[in-house]
Amino acid sequence: MTGRTISGVHNRALALIDRWVQKYSALVVVLVAAFLVVFIYGMVTAPNFLTVFNFKTIIRDAALVGIMAIGLTFVTLSGNFFLLSMKETAALCIIAFATSMSLGYGFPISFLFTMAIALLAGAMQGLLIGLGGNPIVVTLGAAGLFFGLGSWWSDNLVLSFRRPHGAEWLGTGSLFGLPNITIAFILIAIAAEMTLRYTTFGRQVYLIGANRAAGKATGHENLSMAIKVCIIASVCSAFVAVAFSAQVSSAHVNYFSSEFGSSGDMTIMVIATVMVGGNSIMGGFGSTLRSSLGAIFISTVDNMMVLHGFNSGPRVLAVGLMIVFSIIVFALLRRGSRALE
Amino acid sequence: MSLKNAVAAGVIACVAIGSAAVSANAQTRGSIISFNGPAGEAYIGKFIKGIKETAALKGFDIKVFENQFNQAEQDQQVQQVLAAGQLPDVFIWWPSDAVAGLGSLRALARTGIPVLKINQLPNEQDKQYIFGYAGPDDRLRARNAGYMMREAAARKLAEGGDGFNVLVLSYPHSYGGYGLSINAFKDAIEGSPLNIIGDVGEGFGQANGYKGAAKMIAKLKDQGIHFVYGMDDxxxxxxxxxxxxxxxAMGTDVTAVGTVCNGDKQLIEEGKQFGTTLQSPLHEGQLAIKMVEQYLENGKLDKYINFTPNPAVTLDNLETVALRGYDDKLYGIDELCSGAW
Structure with a gap:
């Protein structure tokens, strides 16, 4: 490479950085650059990180939290904040599914039964939120109700169903070397993003989330929207419950309280995923693609840290830092774009 | 009836009910208050069943205060009980966090009422406040798992097999039981060809076991994984x-040994898990009541530390392992274990 070429590349890089600084502010560029340096260093030095097998592990690791986060993103984008009942909905649904499976009803009936419960759970919360209830208060109450129901129904016992059973294809099966749960995550992510981008319903989600008054003025009430998005979130929770139960051939009401992630709480992990994806907590801005990538990103960092030998404390800290980092960077980015407008 | 008469009638009714309750209490052999975790957790659910049924059998009144794995909540419960002034004959103390809960233990002991500590071995600080300990021995459990793995390794060696790399799926490394378990396990396999090549503490439960193992497989695949020790099933x-x-292929490529008996019985039946070490929550609850009974009768315990038995469970004895409970009934493995059994 000649000196002139090197100088050209150098100048182009400087010009690019200069454009970014002007567009996004120096702070964003510095933060992102610092993060990239740490991230790339971590990736390169982690033993066996850059392998196809590990890449599949990362996506599979992100799948269950990711599917729930996709469902929750509809709620957040529509301006209804979060459902704090995600894990409790899953807890009730996993008990419903395992009970049905253990009674010998088979996968299709058990699946439909579980989805029907999720639909009711979502519709009930959506109705209360749509009627003006505070989403935090409504879903906290619903969380207690669903967990209590699941606990009472199962008598706090582990419900199991013997292998072979009709749900194994989902829980432990694979296609073309990819676990079926991973494939389900990818398909759900694509379907959700297409729905948001290319359907009237998707555009309504953004409209009501960005400006509820404008939505109302154009005939789009939050009541029906709240019911729809809460049903989507509940159905995603139920799907995760079914997939996890299919994987372990059992169910317990506490599976989603202590089983997922170092932070030990599925709802917190799901909210963290939506936040790390850069979705606006106030609604109207974001996408399910961002949430899916958020899930993969958290999983990647967590994976890298495990390969480096970090235990749970630093990994929980890392998730916390990622949320703070995302909020700062995306807030600065949005402020930058508004300033340009 | 005037308001004054109605109030008077109400007061009289309350006194009558209270007297009846006191009278009923007087016919029991004593009263117990137990502070422990939530019944929603499968292990603790069976523990509570054990203490309640055995207390009723032995003629004790028992009240159980459950916390959601939260020391602050447990501290508040202690304050409420002390403030109410209706003190029992014995306290049973299962701290959510033995170190953080020391203040509450001290407050209980200052009432002059004897305290029995359960589940977590006494430490130097809390020994002065309790009259004894009843519960599991993490070390014995882990040692038995180590011996089982040695046996499996010896069989493999005798059959001309090679490869003795061990992956450890741990509790979170910050958890008190981790140090006791890993040290006892290491002692037990010392001098054998077994060699620990990885140790991951992703968290409790099946989902975390899956995630931790998946990451370690990516890391250690090249070295080869031949044995897996799970700190619980x-x-x-x-x-x-x-x-x-x-x-x-579990059982041929990899030999798995666990402990606690809170996993999946079918894995042992299918030969995918070599064995486990029983730690029965039902037994633990029964033992606690037995120790209370012994203390109230004699003013002291025969032994300060009292462990529940930890027999090994393998395919060979799966259907025949049975333990006599402290209620003199014989319990089979399905009743003693706390997972999908």
């Missing part, structure tokens, strides 16, 4: 799922 069950998904 729930974690191990998840780990077995990850190993199978990665193409390992």
């Amino acid at each position: 729930a974690i191990l069950t998840g780990g077995i799922g990850a190993l199978e998904e990665a193409g390992y």
Whole structure:
């Protein structure tokens, strides 16, 4: 490479950085650059990180939290904040599914039964939120109700169903070397993003989330929207419950309280995923693609840290830092774009 | 009836009910208050069943205060009980966090009422406040698992097999039981060809077992994984799922040993798990009441530390392992274990 070429590349890089600084502010560029340096260093030095097998592990690791986060993103984008009942909905649904499976009803009936419960759970919360209830208060109450129901129904016992059973294809099966749960995550992510981008319903989600008054003025009430998005979130929770139960051939009401992630709480992990994806907590801005990538990103960092030998404390800290980092960077980015407008 | 008469009638009714309750209480052999975790957790649910049924059998009144694995909540419960002034004859103390809960233990002991500590071995600080300990021995359990793995390794060696690398699926490394378990396990396998090549503490439960194992498989695949030790069977069950998904044939490529008996019985039946070490929550609850009874009768315990038995469970004795409970009934493995059994 000649000196002139090197100088050209150098100048182009400087010009690019200069454009970014002007567009996004120096702070964003510095933060992102610092993060990239740490991230790339971590990736390169982690033993066996850059392998196809590990890449599949990362996506599979992100799948269950990711599917729930996709469902929750509809709620957040529509301006209804979060459902704090995600894990409790899953807890009730996993008990419903395992009970049905253990009674010998088979996968299709058990699946439909579980989805029907999720639909009711979502519709009930959506109705209360749509009627003006505070989403935090409504879903906290619903969380207690669903967990209590699941606990009472199962008598706090582990419900199991013997292998072979009709749900194994989902829980432990694979296609073309990819676990079926991973494939389900990818398909759900694509379907959700297409729905948001290319359907009237998707555009309504953004409209009501960005400006509820404008939505109302154009005939789009939050009541029906709240019911729809809460049903989507509940159905995603139920799907995760079914997939996890299919994987372990059992169910317990506490599976989603202590089983997922170092932070030990599925709802917190799901909210963290939506936040790390850069979705606006106030609604109207974001996408399910961002949430899916958020899930993969958290999983990647967590994976890298495990390969480096970090235990749970630093990994929980890392998730916390990622949320703070995302909020700062995306807030600065949005402020930058508004300033340009 | 005037308001004054109605109030008077109400007061009289309350006094009558209270007197009846006191009278009923007087006919019991004593009263117990137990502070422990939530019944919603499978192990603790069976523990509570054990203390309640045995207390009723032995003629004790018992009240159980459950906390959601939260020391602050447990501290508040202690303050409420002390403030109410209706003190029992014995306290049973299962701290959510033995170190953080020391203040509450001290407050209980200052009432002059004897305190029995359960589940977590006494430390130097809390020994002065309790009259004894009843519960599991993490070390014995882990040692038995180590011996089982030695046996499996010896069989493999005798059959001309090679490869003795061990992956450990741990509790979170910050958890008190981790140090006791890993040290006892290491002592037990010392001098054998077994060699620990990885130790991951992703968290409790099957999902974390799966996630931890999946990451370690990516890291250690090249070295070869031949044995897996799960600090409890729930974690191990998840780990077995990850190993199978990665193409390992459990029972032939990899030998798995767990403890606690809170996993999946079918894995042992299918030969995918070599064995486990029983730690029965039902027994633990019964033992606690037995120790209370002994203390109230004699003013002291025969032994300060009282462990529940930890027999090994393998395919050979799966259907024949039975333990006599402290209520003199004989319990089979399905009743003693706390997972999908």
